[in-house]
Amino acid sequence: xxYIESSLGKLKLDSCVTVASGTFGLDYLKLRDADGKLLLxxxxxxxxxxxxxxxELKAGNPSPRLYETECGLLNSIGLQNPGLKGFLQxxxxxxxxxxxxxxxxxxxxxxxxxxxxxxxxxxxYQEIAGYEVNxxxxxxxxxxxxxGADPDVIHKLVASLAALTxxxxxxxxxxxxxxIAQMALAAQEAGASSIALxxxxxxxxxxxxxxxxxxxxxxxxxxxxxxxxxxxxxxxxVAQVVDIPILAMGGIHxxxxxxxxxxxxxxxxxxxTANFNDPGAPAKIAKGLxxxxxxxxxxxxxxxxxxx
Amino acid sequence: xxxxxxxxxxxVNIPAxxxxxxxxxxxxxxxxLIPGMFYELRAPSQAGRLFxxxxxxxxxxxxxxxxxxxxxxxxxxxxxLKAGDGVEALGPLGxxxxxxxxxxxxxxxxxxxxxxxxxxxxxxxxxxxxxHLHGCATADEVFPCDLLYTVDGSQGHxxxxxxxxxxxxxxxKIDLVLSCGPVPMxxxxxxxxxxxxxxVSMEAYMACGIGVCHGCAIPVDSDYKLVCKDGPVFDATRxxxxxx
Numbered sequence: 001x002x003y004i005e006s007s008l009g010k011l012k013l014d015s016c017v018t019v020a021s022g023t024f025g026l027d028y029l030k031l032r033d034a035d036g037k038l039l040l041x042x043x044x045x046x047x048x049x050x051x052x053x054x055x056e057l058k059a060g061n062p063s064p065r066l067y068e069t070e071c072g073l074l075n076s077i078g079l080q081n082p083g084l085k086g087f088l089q090x091x092x093x094x095x096x097x098x099x100x101x102x103x104x105x106x107x108x109x110x111x112x113x114x115x116x117x118x119x120x121x122x123x124x125y126q127e128i129a130g131y132e133v134n135x136x137x138x139x140x141x142x143x144x145x146x147x148g149a150d151p152d153v154i155h156k157l158v159a160s161l162a163a164l165t166x167x168x169x170x171x172x173x174x175x176x177x178x179x180i181a182q183m184a185l186a187a188q189e190a191g192a193s194s195i196a197l198x199x200x201x202x203x204x205x206x207x208x209x210x211x212x213x214x215x216x217x218x219x220x221x222x223x224x225x226x227x228x229x230x231x232x233x234x235x236x237x238v239a240q241v242v243d244i245p246i247l248a249m250g251g252i253h254x255x256x257x258x259x260x261x262x263x264x265x266x267x268x269x270x271x272x273t274a275n276f277n278d279p280g281a282p283a284k285i286a287k288g289l290x291x292x293x294x295x296x297x298x299x300x301x302x303x304x305x306x307x308x
Numbered sequence: 309x310x311x312x313x314x315x316x317x318x319x320v321n322i323p324a325x326x327x328x329x330x331x332x333x334x335x336x337x338x339x340x341l342i343p344g345m346f347y348e349l350r351a352p353s354q355a356g357r358l359f360x361x362x363x364x365x366x367x368x369x370x371x372x373x374x375x376x377x378x379x380x381x382x383x384x385x386x387x388x389l390k391a392g393d394g395v396e397a398l399g400p401l402g403x404x405x406x407x408x409x410x411x412x413x414x415x416x417x418x419x420x421x422x423x424x425x426x427x428x429x430x431x432x433x434x435x436x437x438x439x440h441l442h443g444c445a446t447a448d449e450v451f452p453c454d455l456l457y458t459v460d461g462s463q464g465h466x467x468x469x470x471x472x473x474x475x476x477x478x479x480x481k482i483d484l485v486l487s488c489g490p491v492p493m494x495x496x497x498x499x500x501x502x503x504x505x506x507x508v509s510m511e512a513y514m515a516c517g518i519g520v521c522h523g524c525a526i527p528v529d530s531d532y533k534l535v536c537k538d539g540p541v542f543d544a545t546r547x548x549x550x551x552x
Contacts, residue, residue, distance in 0.1 A: 025520035027310075031398075034313035034335065051522075060532050062551060066513045066523035068358050073515065080522045080532065225356070253356070276515040277356055279312050279398060 001286060003293035004300045006046065006268050008245045009193025011102055011130050011168040013046030013268055016300050017258065017286040020249045020272030021049045021106035021132060021172070022077065026098050031279050039280030042101050044287070046268055050087075050095070052106040052134045055114045057083030067205045067214035072224030072251070073273050074203045076217040079108065079140050084118050092125060102129035104170065108137060112157050119164050130168025133161060133192075136199035138176065138221045148174040148199075151186035162191025170247060172196040175227075175234055184238040195238060196247040196270070198231045224273035227251045232264050239265020239305050253281065255288025265305040310401065310518065314394035318371060320387070325448045328376045328387045329365075332395055337369050342404025343427040344488075344509045344541045348517040349374065350396040351385035358382070359398055361514045361536070363488070365423035366430070375451075377420035401517050402540045405507055408435040411484040414476060415440040416497060418469055418489025422451050424509050425488055429453070437480055443469025443493070470496045477504055487544070495549040506544040510535050527551045 006016035031039040042048070060080025067074045082090060084107075095103055105128050109115035115133070122128055135148035135157065147153055158171055171187040173180055175198040184195050203222025205214040213219075231250020239246055248266030252258050253274040261269050274281040293300055315332040323329045330349075341364060348359035360382045366373040378384045389395065408428060413435045415425040425440055432438035442453035447463040450456060456464025457471065465471070470493060476482065477500075485501045487494055488509035498506060512524035512535035519537030526535055527548035533539065 023521065025516075025518070027518040027520055030310070031518075032309060032311045034311060036309075036311075039312055060522060060525055063524070063526050063532075064513050065525060066515055066521070068515075073358070075515075075521075075523060077522045077525075080525065276358060276521060279516075279518075 001044070001290050004286060004289045006300060008130075008170065008247055008268055009168050011047065014101070015044055015046040015286050016262070016268040017282050017289065018045055018047045018247065018268055018270045019049055019275065019282055020270040021134065022051045023272040023275045024049070025051070026094065028275060028279060029098065040283040042099065044283040045101050047102040047104050047129070048095070048099055049104045049132055049270065050106050051081055052079050052108050052137065053081045053084055053087045054079055054108050055084050055110070055118055057081065057086055058140070062216040064214065064216055069203070069205055069226070072203070072222055072226035073276070074205055074215055074220045074222055075200070076215045076220035078217070079137055084121060088121065088125070092127065096127040103127055104130045104132050104168065106132040106134050106172070108134040108140075112160055115157060116160050116164060119161050123165055128167065130170060131161075131165065132170040132172050132196055133158065134172050134199070136172050136174030138174070138200055138202055145174050145176065148183065149177050151182045154183055155186040155190045158187050158190035158192050168193050170194045170196045172199055174199045175201050175230060180234050181237050181241045184242050188242045188244050192244060194245045194247055194267070195242060196249065197238060198227070198234050198250045201227055201230065223251070225251045225253060228257060232260060235261055235266055236264040236307070252285070253277065255285045255292065258285050258289055259292065259303070262300060262303050263305070263307050265307070267304055310399060312396070312398045315372070315397045317389050317391055317393045317395055319391055320389050322387065323375070324450065326378045327449070328378060328383070330374045330376060330386055330389065330395070332372045332374070332397065334370050334372050338367050338372060341367050341400055343424045343431070344404035345400045345402045346540065347372070347374070347397050347399030347401060348514070349386070350382070351389055352394060352396065353385045353388070354382050358515055359396065359517060361401070361517060363423045363509065364400070364427065366427055375423045398517055401536060403538070405486050405509065405541050408432070408438065408484065408486070411435050412437040412480060412482050413439070413484045413486065414473065414480070414482045416469055416473065416485060416487040416489070417442045417453070418493040419444050419449060421488030421490070421509070421511070425486065426451065426453070428486060439476065439480065441469050441473070443489070469493065470500060473497060473500050477501070491549070491552050494544065495552070498544040498547070498549060501544065507541050508544045508547070509540045510542060511540070
C-alpha cells in the first residue's frame with residue numbers, strides 16, 4: 001500500500017498497520033462479508049504478531065477472564081499458550097502456510113536464560129521475521145512485567161537476545177512504570193531494533209451489588225478506548241528520547257486514532273481490542289490511512305513524529 | 309463459513325418481561341445449522357461495544373430467531389429495534405448438540421437457557437422419545453415446554469427443574485440428557501445423570517467469538533477449553549464444575 005509503507009528497524013512493512021499480540025488469530029483472516037469477500041485481506045497488514053508464547057505451555061487463568069467496562073476491556077487471560085515446543089511443532093507450520101506477510105513472534109520467559117533458550121530455538125526458522133519481547137504482561141507472575149520495570153534488567157535481557165539474532169527485535173514495554181523513557185532507552189542501548197508500547201494498564205471492575213470482582217484474578221489488564229490518551233502520551237515521551245522506530249498500540253479503533261499515534265512518533269501501529277468490537281478493523285484502518293494520505297498527497301513516513 | 313454482516317430485522321416482540329424475541333433475515337437459506345450454535349449479535353446503537361453471544365432459537369429457511377434475556381445495555385438495545393433495522397451479526401458459531409436421532413432424550417432448560425432445547429424439541433420426531441423440561445424463577449419466564457417448574461410455584465410444578473429428573477430418567481428409559489441453564493442447575497444435573505450421557509451448552513463472557521482471545525475459557529478435563537470454539541456444548545462429565 002504505497003502511501004502507508006513503513007519500516008520497523010530491520011523490517012520493511014508494506015502497511016504501517018499491524019495487530020497487537022493476543023488479540024488476533026488466523027481466524028480473523030478467514031471471516032467474510034455478506035458478499036463472500038474477505039473482511040481482512042492480509043495485505044492490509046504490515047505484519048502478523050503472534051500471541052505471546054512461553055517456554056512451558058500455560059493453561060491460563062481461571063474464568064471469568066474478561067469484563068467490558070464503559071470504555072475498554074479488562075482481561076486476565078494469563079498468556080494461555082501451547083509453549084515453545086507446541087508452537088514450533090503445531091502453530092508455526094500453520095502460520096507459515098497461511099501468511100504472506102512477515103511473522104513476528106511475541107514471546108516471554110521467566111528468566112534471562114529462558115528468553116535466550118527460546119530465541120535460540122526459534123532462530124533457524126526463516127518464516128519468523130522478527131520477535132516481540134514481551135516484558136510487560138500484567139497477568140502472569142514470573143514472566144512479563146517483572147522484567148519490564150527495571151532498566152538494568154531490560155538492558156541485560158535485550159543485550160543477551162540481541163547477541164543471538166539479526167532479525168527484528170522489538171521490545172514491548174509496560175505503561176506501569178515511573179519513567180517509561182528510561183526503559184525504552186535501556187532497550188535501545190542494549191540493541192533493540194524497535195520499541196512497542198503500550199501493553200495493558202492495570203485495571204479492575206467490581207459488582208457493587210455483590211462486592212464481587214468481575215475477574216477471577218481480581219485485577220487484570222485494561223485495554224481499548226479508555227487507554228488511548230495514556231498510550232499517546234507514552235508514545236510521545238518515548239519518541240522524544242529514542243532513535244529506533246516505535247510500534248504503537250493502545251485503544252486504536254479508527255484510522256484517525258492511528259494517525260494520532262503516527263504524529264506522536266510511531267512508525268507503525270497495532271490494532272488490538274478493536275479486533276473484538278469490529279472484526280476486520282485493521283483493514284478499515286489501513287484503507288482509511290491510505291486514502292487520507294493519497295488525498296493529501298503525502299506519505300505516512302512524512303507524518304511520523306511530525307507533531308505541531 | 310463465518311460471516312460478519314448486517315442482518316435485517318423482520319420482527320421484534322416481547323414474549324415475556326425481560327425477554328426479546330428477535331427474528332432476522334439471513335438473506336439466504338441457512339443450511340447445516342445445529343441446535344446449540346450461536347451468533348455474536350449487536351444492535352447498531354451499541355457500536356463500539358462487544359457483540360453478545362446469543363443462541364439460535366429457530367431456523368426457518370432464511371429466517372433466524374433469537375430469544376434474548378435482557379441483562380444489560382447490550383441486550384436491552386435489542387428490545388428497541390424495529391422491523392427493517394439492521395443487526396450486526398458474526399456467525400454461525402460453535403459446535404451444537406449431538407444428534408437426538410433414535411435416542412430417548414430428556415431436554416432440560418433453565419431460565420435464559422431455553423432456546424437451544426426448544427429448537428431440539430421441534431425436531432423431536434427424529435427421537436424415539438423426547439421430553440422437554442423448563443424451569444424458571446417465576447411465571448414471568450414461562451415458555452412452551454412439556455413440564456414446567458417455577459421456583460415460586462406461580463405456574464407449573466413448584467420447585468426446581470432438576471427435582472424429578474432422576475425418576476423421569478428411569479421411568480422413560482432416557483439414554484441422552486441435553487441441558488442449558490445456570491451453572492448450579494447444570495452441576496446438579498451432572499450429579500444426577502451419572503449413568504446417562506449428558507451434554508450441556510455453556511454460557512461465558514465472550515469477546516471475539518472465534519477462538520482468538522481465549523477470554524471465554526472454562527475448566528474442562530485437565531485444561532481450559534473455549535466456550536466459543538470448543539463449545540458451547542460439552543460432555544458434562546468433563547467440566548470441572550467446582551471451579552465455576
